[in-house]
Amino acid sequence: MYSVSLYEVAPSSIHNLATPFDSAIPFIPAMIVPYSWSLILFVVSFFLVRTSTQLSLLSYRLILATIFACLIFYFYPARFSFNRLPPNDWTQFGYQFLQLVDKPFNQLPSLHVSYAILLGVSLWDVVASKKQWISVTYRLLLTGICTLIALSTVLTYQHHLLDMLGGAVLAVLVLMLSNRIRNALVIKYLAVGSIGFLLIAIGGFYFANMSMRVSEVVENLAIIIAAYWLISFTMLACAYQQAKPLRDMHWFQKSNSGRLTLYTWMRFAPIIIIYNGMSLFGQWYFKVTSRGQIHLLIPYAINNRVKVVASPRLRQADLHSHLAYWLFGCTSLERSSLAEKLPPSVHYQIIVIDLAAEISSHVDHLEVAAKNMTSTPVHYLYLPLLDLQPLSDVLLKDYIDLFKRIDALTQSAETRAITANNESRVKGRQLKDGQAKDSLTTLINFHCVMGLSRSIGVQVLYLLYCGTLTIHSYQSWIEQHYPHAHLTDTYLPQSLVEAVANYKSIEYLTTL
Template sequence: MDEKQINIKQKIFGLILCSIVFAIVYNFTAWYAASFENVPSFVFEIEKNIPFIASSIIPYMTSGIFFCAVFFVVQTKEQLIVLTKRMLFIILISGICFMLFPLKFSIAKPEINNSILEIPFLFLQKMDSPFNQSPSLHIAFAFVFWSVFRNFKSGRRYIIIWLILLGISTLTTYQHHLIDVFSGAILAQLTFVIFPFRKNDFQFRNFIVANFYFLFAWIFAFLALIIQQFVTDFGFIFLWISLMNFVIGFHYQKNQTRFLKDKFGTIPLLKKLFYLPYLIVYWFFWKFFRKNKIPVELISGLYVSSRLNQSDLNEFNKDECNIIVYDLSAELEEIKELKVNKKYHSVPFLDIGTFDLITTQNLVNQIFIEYKQRKSNDKILIHCTMGFTRSSVIGILVMKKVLSLTLEEVLIIVKSRNKYVVIHSYLFNFMKKVNI
């Protein structure tokens, strides 16, 4: 039996397993909800404006096709395992929600005048349940489908458009309320966070972090809707925070390290306003949780630290030496005294994100040359925001090149001199790939 046959059997097993669990959970929870005399509904005022579109039943019904096809699209065993875990998690958590908070759809469907479109609606009427609403399995599954189909080199645009239509159809076929859509999206993003793909591969680190931002984005969007209807008209503030998180997640996916700061270490005013909550959070953590406020000297003249404030800088540069600054922070603006430095370099990396291999190699070589050419009293300062990881990684690699030691030997020395260094396994694997 060759590898291809084994893979097909594994895919079929994954599909059958998820199908059986789905059938058991869905039908049992529907029966359970039907046993209550009164099952409530949760409807937002805005839903009164959602039109009924009979033709949207077409993308709605294709969810079952995607459910089957997605298992045969995955290419590796790891992809299949992650897909199966995500599907089972969604089914089981949804089933718990259906039992603890049973809801039913409450808007009557108009009559279907099209004889062809009437067939799938009749099928839904016979086979589907008016319960099992929140979270929407259609929505949660659509997110998982896209996490697999997005790897297609061609046709991705049409697939995402179709999946978006599938998501919209949950509302326009009068099958789900808005609460079902938002809870389904939140559940899907939670699933991505709990079951990440290649969590120990530095090349996929940005996608893992992006999913956290997307999760918060959906939560804040849901809160905006709830607050707008039940509390105050200022729910749009949460919508702004939601949009901001979506944008940041997108930047992480694309590894756009300069989404905030320019090459001079400055954040433009409009960006400060849009990203204000994000900047406040980072400033708070920098202000109260950073440890290495005084730069640590790894080797003579080479220092790593968190972002300095004015008093830190004064303490560091009592002897008024020339400071060559390498600012790796992508989040907080550099302090004025260092920005005006002729030897200031802004080379941002996203926090707890991916280190681009080429950028890292070029940066390490640049600092190495700067180190060799510096005057005896010059200081090279490598800093990020908190000083735990990004500055440490670059400092370690520069130190390795200067001393011509192995990575393991350098790590032992660095850890003895900088107790705040944080090097996760995926970063160690990344540093072994850096060719310097």
């Protein structure tokens, strides 16, 4: 519809791709039949593939071809140049229907040709038989169908030869690219970026033609916004395409207080706004469904000095209640009564591990709440994980480095507590019988602002690293402490669990 409207407003903007060779191609009305096979083969192909890998690859290829073709249609609109007289035989109904649903625009590349090649390649091995003649017959039939579909594009006067060539080139590029796509999330964000670009740019075009006074300004502004949207989501797709090394820190930078930097906002504002909206909606929905009641998460004690807890993004109004429960086991404490119940010889520290790349952390609010309650120091660590990114996408080394930093903070604080006790003895302030020594309680909070999966997953890896959990007990532990968690083998693979659980023993052997 965009090309049709553009042709009516500015006919010179539509390109003509006819060559001298096209005039020698005959019009064969009966080729409308194989031309219609494209849609049938497109739908049937999803039922013919035999494995999930084949299905994913087929989907990647078709989506990529459609995305790239639509972008080319926008940037290089073309129109079929010949006049096609409607036939008077049994095929006339097919051409009448074609005239209604498939106008002679969006020519280069021919998606019929691209789809024919991509479907032919994707379905080549789906029929496996011990009898060779069955496989050969199937492949000859598939080749014949796909060839007729491609040829029908020019024999029905729907496309020119250059359109066919463009469709073939697009198919080859997609075949090369699709084998390198790491996961469906890359395709997802490429699609979101392209669709958003087309909707914004075309919407600006129509709105500009409705308001003739500022038409040029409106259209140019829409194109700028659309281009920014496309570039932002393309960069996001590139971030998901990155392999093992931890590069999310480069893509989504944060300050020491857990706030996304201005540089990050400039690159990823659309997705950041979307995720913030989702987070706020989730908090509002949870508040409504829970009728204002606070569901406090139970920390897990590694020993009598260290607790760990996984959490989603916490509302600022609930931070005081969560801290009181995590540190002291109290469901609700007023600030005045809290001071009376705190043992004077016990000190606290909180270590927050921020796992969400797309949204700012709530660590700044948590730090304020902790200082108001107990003057508890809060340490902030950042391990950026993209949404739905498998935990195995991060190198084992990056996890171990994080866990060692946590241990260093814990041990450093314990050392300070021991030193304080020793100084008391040196100064002659010996502790009386029954008087507690200075001790430290550390709360480690793994948190992700978009949910619990990331938080629980990394917390489990840390407990495996500490030796608190084993490869035989971690699943039952998850079921006991987080019964509603969804940690599939794809998200938290067994190979990663074993690598973390065995790390210390392997490290010890290598030092011998």
